[in-house]
Amino acid sequence: MLIEVQLNLEGCSKSRFDAEYIKELVGSFVEERLPFERVEEFVGTKLHEVVDKIVTDDSDVSEKLKYYFYFLNNDGYGTEFVEVDSTNENAAQILTLPCSELEGIWENLHFESDVKNRLLSYASKTVLFSDMKVDQNIISLNKVILLHGPPGTGKTSLCRGIAQKLAKKFSETFEHKYFVEINAHSLFSKYFSESGKLVQQMFDKISYIASDRTALVCLLIDEVESLAHSRAAAASGNEPSDSIRVVNALLTQLDKLKSLPNVLIFTTSNVESTIDGAFVDRADLCLYIGHPSSGAISKIYASCVEELIKRKLLEKAPFGEGSDLAPIWNDCVRLSGGLSGRCLRKLPLLAYVEGDQSMKAFMESFLKLIKAKAAEKKLSQTHHMFQSISLV
Numbered sequence: 001m002l003i004e005v006q007l008n009l010e011g012c013s014k015s016r017f018d019a020e021y022i023k024e025l026v027g028s029f030v031e032e033r034l035p036f037e038r039v040e041e042f043v044g045t046k047l048h049e050v051v052d053k054i055v056t057d058d059s060d061v062s063e064k065l066k067y068y069f070y071f072l073n074n075d076g077y078g079t080e081f082v083e084v085d086s087t088n089e090n091a092a093q094i095l096t097l098p099c100s101e102l103e104g105i106w107e108n109l110h111f112e113s114d115v116k117n118r119l120l121s122y123a124s125k126t127v128l129f130s131d132m133k134v135d136q137n138i139i140s141l142n143k144v145i146l147l148h149g150p151p152g153t154g155k156t157s158l159c160r161g162i163a164q165k166l167a168k169k170f171s172e173t174f175e176h177k178y179f180v181e182i183n184a185h186s187l188f189s190k191y192f193s194e195s196g197k198l199v200q201q202m203f204d205k206i207s208y209i210a211s212d213r214t215a216l217v218c219l220l221i222d223e224v225e226s227l228a229h230s231r232a233a234a235a236s237g238n239e240p241s242d243s244i245r246v247v248n249a250l251l252t253q254l255d256k257l258k259s260l261p262n263v264l265i266f267t268t269s270n271v272e273s274t275i276d277g278a279f280v281d282r283a284d285l286c287l288y289i290g291h292p293s294s295g296a297i298s299k300i301y302a303s304c305v306e307e308l309i310k311r312k313l314l315e316k317a318p319f320g321e322g323s324d325l326a327p328i329w330n331d332c333v334r335l336s337g338g339l340s341g342r343c344l345r346k347l348p349l350l351a352y353v354e355g356d357q358s359m360k361a362f363m364e365s366f367l368k369l370i371k372a373k374a375a376e377k378k379l380s381q382t383h384h385m386f387q388s389i390s391l392v
Contacts, residue, residue: 002057003030004168005069006103011049012071022050026067030054038107055107059117068168073099082186082201085194089186091202094209097167097177097218106161109154110300110341112293119145119158122285123166123264127173127216130261142258142282144265146224148272149289152340156222158289159266163218166264174262176215180206184226187246196245199227203253210260217263224267228279247276254282292341298333300341304348308362313352317359328363335367335374347373 005026012022025046033039038055042048052072078094095101109116126143134141147155160179167177187198210217221227228251231244257263267283269275280286292300298320308314319325336344347369355365 001065002059002169003065003067004053004055004057005051005067006053006055007069007071008050008052009071011051015050017046017050022047023067023069026051026054026069027065030056030065059120068171070098070168070171072103073097075099076101080180080202080205082198082205084186084189084198090183091186091198092180092182092205094181095179097179097216098164098171099179102160102164102179105157106165108303109158109161110292110296110303111154111289112296115287115289116158116162119162119285119287120165123162124169126264126284127166127170131173133261136258140284142254142265142284143263144254144267144283144285146267146269146272146275146280146283146286147289148269148286150291150340151270152342153289153291154341155268155289156220159218159220159222159268163220163264163266166216166218170216174214174216176212177218178209178215179218179220180209181220181222184221184223187227189242193242193245195242196249199246199249200253203257206263207256207260210257210263213262215262217260219257219263219265221265221267223269224279225269225271225274228276230274230276232277233274247279251276251278251282254279291338292344294333294337296341297336297339297344300344301329301332301336301348304345305362308348308352313357314362315357315359319359319363325360325363328367332363332367332370335370338377339373343373 080092351366355361
């Protein structure tokens with residue numbers, strides 16, 4: 001089991017305890033209280049003011065407890081620019097990891113399948129292969145991950161969350177950890193053949209960051225189809241030939257990054273079928289991320305309700321299985337099938353606006369809202385079906 005310990009920088013700098021003693025205190029605290037998922041309250045213990053949070057993670061099946069201690073970076077986003085048509089465009093945002101902006105994302109992503117553990121295992125083994133200098137002429141290792149599926153299913157959040165997770169896991173392996181998120185739409189120029197050069201310019205900057213071998217660089221290309229659109233489709237249609245140059249430039253740069261042992265590339269797409277085959281072929285891991293299952297929906301809704309209770313915005317009362325409100329709760333989960341994770345997390349706020357602080361009023365408003373959403377989705381599907389028939 002993995003134990004992630006977020007330390008308080010100011011508290012640790014003022015504390016009379018040294019680092020080793022703090023680790024001993026954390027070890028005793030954890031072993032006395034297991035099993036638990038998360039602790040954020042340490043008043044009355046020696047950890048008060050030196051530890052902000054302890055989170056357990058059972059993705060490691062080993063019985064031995066592994067501790068990862070870290071401080072959160074609060075410097076915010078940095079920016080990398082490229083020159084587009086004589087103006088500087090924001091081509092990428094950079095975060096120093098682990099950071100406050102990405103904290104908590106991983107724990108609040110809920111999937112029915114083992115996608116999180118599979119993704120984490122792949123990324124961890126990739127770092128291990130690079131560290132052990134596995135010959136890439138024998139075992140192909142592009143270090144490219146492609147997550148595809150409908151909009152709003154958590155693909156981008158999953159990439160951000162795993163970057164934060166890796167920064168904690170490899171805190172002692174790498175001195176510096178960076179998350180670079182490319183703004184793909186900024187890499188297009190109105191001038192012929194310039195877009196390919198902009199792609200190269202951006203990746204040159206990434207290569208420079210990664211030239212420091214003590215740094216782990218997690219790169220995200222969101223909606224990668226905008227840079228890796230199928231060349232076959234472009235050649236047969238009205239796509240400008242410049243878009244073909246962009247794909248060629250992207251593939252060339254990915255092949256160059258392949259040789260760097262400290263770079264991981266995460267990509268996402270809502271329309272995987274439009275991506276160039278050569279790019280898909282370079283992805284070591286290609287995972288479909290669909291809409292949440294009923295089990296995942298229940299976990300998402302439960303986390304939202306528990307957050308409202310924690311912030312004293314909602315009455316603390318039973319609301320799930322085994323409670324008087326179980327029939328309403330089960331209807332909420334059942335009727336939410338087919339909605340995206342992004343949509344699910346918006347609904348509690350709208351339900352809270354309609355209800356009040358009592359759990360019963362909130363749940364009734366919640367169910368009413370979900371019924372309206374389900375009806376709206378069904379109407380939209382019917383409309384699209386008749387549109388398809390009329391086109392035929």
